[in-house]
Structures are given as structure tokens and as C-alpha cells.
Amino acid sequence: MSDSPPGVADLLGVLAYAELTAFLRLAEDATRHAPSLTDRAALGGLAAAEYAHFELLRDRLASLGVDPEEAMAPFVGPLDAWHAQTAPGDWLEALVKAYVGTGIALDFYREAATHVDDETRELVEEVLADEGRSQFAVDRVSVALRQDPRQSGRLALWARRLVGEALSQGQHVAAARPELAALLVEASGEEITRMFARLTEAHGRRVAALGLTPGP
Incomplete structure (x- = not known):
């Protein structure tokens, strides 16, 4: 990893594990919560795209001389904890998580990628591609809210x-991995505050796109 800036292995490792768990969770949600075979197939397709992204990251780590499992290992606890704490109870919650929850996590990684080399940044942008997740979730949730507006409050x-x-786990990850945190900011804790403010603003836009009220 001598030719790569400090923190790159951490960024690729956390993103690889995030994509692997996204694949597993989407596949589980498709089986457990999807109300129709059409929805199950659509969510399964999104899951397959996440696994393809994982493979790209795994191969990039290997090409840099980094063991992918070792690179992912520090992030297993925080990401598994986030998924355990945010397990959806039904189809609509699964959709909101796939769009809102995953979206803010990917914003976190995109922030880090602004400070890496061009090749790594291009790879990160490729694996952060939406792959239709946003429109799929927005369409399904919007239809559900028109049919039953009472769902809006609980989904908000x-x-x-x-x-x-997500923000809590992101802070834990940044605190535990200083080289990754260094990719997120270049100077003081005040910049970290601004970064999390940007993440929160993007979250608000996603919630509004679903037809929900972001809240305080």
C-alpha cells in the first residue's frame, strides 16, 4: 500500500464491507418484505448491483497488496451494529432505509473520496452509483402514501x-480510524461539523423526495 495515500485502504475497506452488507440486507428484505414477485425481483436486482460493486472494491484492494478481509475487519462491528439497530419491520421501512439510510452513508464515503487520488476517486464514484435505488424507493413509497397518508408520520x-x-456510527468510525478521518477533513473539528451539516441537508432532501416531513 506504499504507493497509496494514508487512509485509502480504510476507505476502500469500509466501502467494500458497506457494499457487501447492502447486498445481503437487500436480498433479505426482498425475501422477507417484498409484497410481490415483481418487487422481489426489482430489489434482488439492486442487491446484485451492490455485490458487483463489492467485487470491484475487493479487487482494487487486492491489486494494492491489501488483504480485503483485513481491510474490512475494523468496520464489521460498526456497520453490523447500524444494521441491527435499524432492521426494518415492513416493506415501507425497508424502502426508506434503502433510500434514506443508505443514501446518507454513501454521502459519508463520497466526502472522504474528495481527498484521494484520481484512480481511487473514480472507483468510489463508480461503486456509489445509484443503480436505480432512489427512483425505485421513491416510486413505491409515494404510491403507498397516496393510498394511505397515515403512513407518513411513522415513516418520517x-x-x-x-x-x-447513521451519523452516530459515522462518528464512531471516524474516531476509531484517524487516517480515514483525515480524508474527511483537512483541518479542525469545525470542518467535521460542517461536513455533518451537509450530510444532514442531503438527508432532508431525500426525505422530502419521499413526500415526508424531515422534522427538526
Whole structure:
């Protein structure tokens, strides 16, 4: 890893594990919560795209002389904890998590990628591609809310919980991996505050796209 800037292995490692767990969770949600075979197939397709992204990251780590499993290992606890704390209870919660929860996590990694070499940044942008997840979730949730507007309140609360848990875990990861944190900011803790403010603003836009109220 001598030719790569400090923190690159951490960034690729956390993103690889995030993509692997996204694949597993989406596949599980498709089986457990999807109300129709069409929805199951659509979510399964999104899961397959996440696994393809994982493979790209795994191969990049290997090409840099880094053991992919070792690179992912520090992030297993925080990411597994986030998924355990935000396990969806039904189809609509699964959709909101796939869009809102995953979205703010990917914003976190995108912030880090602004400070790496061009090749790594291009790879990160490729694996962070939306792959239709956003439109799929927005379409399904919008239809559900038109059919039953009473769902709006609980889904808005769920979205707030997702962002709170995601930001908390992001802070834990940054604190535990100083070289990764160094990619997120270049100077003081004040910049970290601004970064998390940007993440929160992006979250608000996603919640509004679902037709929910972001809340305080």
C-alpha cells in the first residue's frame, strides 16, 4: 500500500464491507418484505448491483497488496451494529432505509473520496452509483402514501431514526480510524461539523423526495 495515500485502504475497506452488507440486507428484505414477485425481483436486482460493486472494491484492494478481509475487519462491528439497530419491520421501512439510510452513508464515503487520488476517486464514484435505488424507493413509497397518508408520520420518524443512527456510527468510525478521518477533513473539528451539516441537508432532501416531513 506504499504507493497509496494514508487512509485509502480504510476507505476502500469500509466501502467494500458497506457494499457487501447492502447486498445481503437487500436480498433479505426482498425475501422477507417484498409484497410481490415483481418487487422481489426489482430489489434482488439492486442487491446484485451492490455485490458487483463489492467485487470491484475487493479487487482494487487486492491489486494494492491489501488483504480485503483485513481491510474490512475494523468496520464489521460498526456497520453490523447500524444494521441491527435499524432492521426494518415492513416493506415501507425497508424502502426508506434503502433510500434514506443508505443514501446518507454513501454521502459519508463520497466526502472522504474528495481527498484521494484520481484512480481511487473514480472507483468510489463508480461503486456509489445509484443503480436505480432512489427512483425505485421513491416510486413505491409515494404510491403507498397516496393510498394511505397515515403512513407518513411513522415513516418520517423512521427516517429520523435512520439518519441519527447513521451519523452516530459515522462518528464512531471516524474516531476509531484517524487516517480515514483525515480524508474527511483537512483541518479542525469545525470542518467535521460542517461536513455533518451537509450530510444532514442531503438527508432532508431525500426525505422530502419521499413526500415526508424531515422534522427538526
